[in-house]
Structures are given as structure tokens and as C-alpha cells.
Amino acid sequence: MGNLILVRHGEPGLKPGDRLSGWIDIPLSRKGIEEALECATALANIEIDLAFASNLVRTQETLCIILSGQKKAGVFVHEETENEEGPERLEWYSYPDKLGKDLIPIYTTPALNERYYGKLQGRKKQKMEEKYGVENVSRWRWDFEPGPPEGESLKAVYERTVPFFRKKVMPVLEDGKNVLICAHQSSLRALVKYIEGISDEDIKEVRFSTGELAIYHFSEGKLVRENEELGPELKRNI
Numbered sequence: 003m004g005n006l007i008l009v010r011h012g013e014p015g016l017k018p019g020d021r022l023s024g025w026i027d028i029p030l031s032r033k034g035i036e037e038a039l040e041c042a043t044a045l046a047n048i049e050i051d052l053a054f055a056s057n058l059v060r061t062q063e064t065l066c067i068i069l070s071g072q073k074k075a076g077v078f079v080h081e082e083t084e085n086e087e088g089p090e091r092l093e094w095y096s097y098p099d100k101l102g103k104d105l106i107p108i109y110t111t112p113a114l115n116e117r118y119y120g121k122l123q124g125r126k127k128q129k130m131e132e133k134y135g136v137e138n139v140s141r142w143r144w145d146f147e148p149g150p151p152e153g154e155s156l157k158a159v160y161e162r163t164v165p166f167f168r169k170k171v172m173p174v175l176e177d178g179k180n181v182l183i184c185a186h187q188s189s190l191r192a193l194v195k196y197i198e199g200i201s202d203e204d205i206k207e208v209r210f211s212t213g214e215l216a217i218y219h220f221s222e223g224k225l226v227r228e229n230e231e232l233g234p235e236l237k238r239n240i
């Protein structure tokens with residue numbers, strides 16, 4: 003059985019504490035790049051066989067920086083077109099079965115995207131607290147449900163992230179591959195809720211700081227967290 007490494011992207015240009023980025027596509031800040039480089043060093047001795055990122059550039063940039071610390075190079079995979087009746091099926095070299103053994107296939111998916119923040123998307127957290135109240139903004143950000151007005155709850159993120167994880171990631175872990183997933187605050191909290199069996203109530207306390215790693219190995223058929231336990235004592239996120 004393989005190891006699973008989860009990592010939240012490095013700090014984006016719009017600091018998570020200032021604005022709620024959601025699906026707004028923001029590159030990493032200098033600090034975010036430094037955080038990704040620290041992750042590359044921390045993971046240099048773990049051979050990564052496969053990697054996943056969201057469709058947002060902050061996770062893809064983080065992932066590429068982390069993989070720069072590996073012996074093998076990461077290559078973005080372009081899956082075969084679903085539409086067999088298309089005018090022609092182009093044979094991309096980056097089809098997973100074509101990639102050489104000395105490359106790390108990187109899959110991107112919207113299933114791992116940060117939540118859509120609806121009316122709060124891209125807005126200053128403080129302004130939203132003034133408008134809707136600190137309590138409401140906190141509940142929308144950290145509770146399992148409800149989510150922000152016209153946005154996704156953590157439950158909604160869970161319902162798109164976990165099925166992807168079970169279908170695309172678990173089989174390769176069970177096949178002995180080491181997998182790295184670079185995602186976002188909400189999509190990682192959804193995955194940790196599923197992997198660690200955390201209740202709808204207790205998930206409120208689980209947070210990932212930018213550049214934070216969660217490393218799991220299999221024990222008696224279950225994924226067990228290796229580094230510090232996630233939970234209330236975790237660094238409070240800004």
C-alpha cells in the first residue's frame with residue numbers, strides 16, 4: 003500500500019486572512035513560493051509516483067515547486083477526450099499509459115477546487131464580517147453546513163471531493179503508489195473528514211495553514227496520519 007501526502011497550496015497573492023479567494027485564480031505570493039520550497043525539502047526523501055492538483059493555479063504552482071525536489075519530473079496529464087465520436091482522437095504523448103517511468107503524472111481536477119464562495123467570493127473577510135456578522139462568516143467558513151450565500155458549504159465540497167478521491171486516488175494507493183494531493187483549505191478539510199472519520203461537529207476545529215502537510219500511511223487497511231494530529235491544537239488559521 004502506498005503513502006498519501008496532502009498539502010495545502012502556499013500563500014496566494016490574496017492572503018487567505020484578508021480575502022476569500024474561492025475560485026478566483028490567484029498565483030502564489032513570495033511567501034507562498036518559499037512555503038512550497040520548504041515542502042519540497044520535507045518531501046525530498048519520499049518518492050512520489052503520482053500527483054493531483056485542483057484547476058486553480060495556486061495548487062498547480064505549489065505542486066510543481068514541490069516536485070522540483072524529486073528525482074523524476076512532473077508532467078501534466080491530458081486525459082483522452084471523452085468524446086470518441088470527435089473528428090479525430092489525438093494521441094497526446096501525455097496519456098497516462100504513454101508516460102515514461104521516469105516522469106510523475108500530474109492530474110488536475112475541479113473536484114479538488116476550493117469552495118465557491120458565492121456572495122463572499124473575492125471579498126475582504128473583514129468587510130463581510132461587518133456586513134453579515136462575524137459569527138455568520140465563521141459558521142459559513144468552518145461548519146459542515148450551511149455555506150455562504152449562493153456559495154458552497156463544506157458538505158457540498160465533500161460531495162464532490164470525496165467521490166473523486168475514492169474513484170481516482172484510493173485505487174493507486176492500494177496499488178502501492180505514493181500519492182501527493184495539493185489542494186485547498188475546504189477540499190483538504192473534506193478529505194481529512196473522510197479519511198479520519200471526523201464528525202460533522204468536530205470538523206469545525208480542523209484547519210490547514212498554507213503549505214501545511216498531512217502525511218498518511220496504511221495500517222490495518224486504514225489510512226493513519228503520521229505527522230502531528232489535525233485537531234483543535236492545530237495552528238489556528240488566519
Ligand SMILES: O=C(O)[C@@H](CO)OP(=O)(O)O
Nearest residue numbers: 018022023024116186187
Ligand atoms: O479561498 C480562500 O480564500 C481560502 C480560504 O478559504 O482557501 P484556499 O486559500 O485554501 O484556496
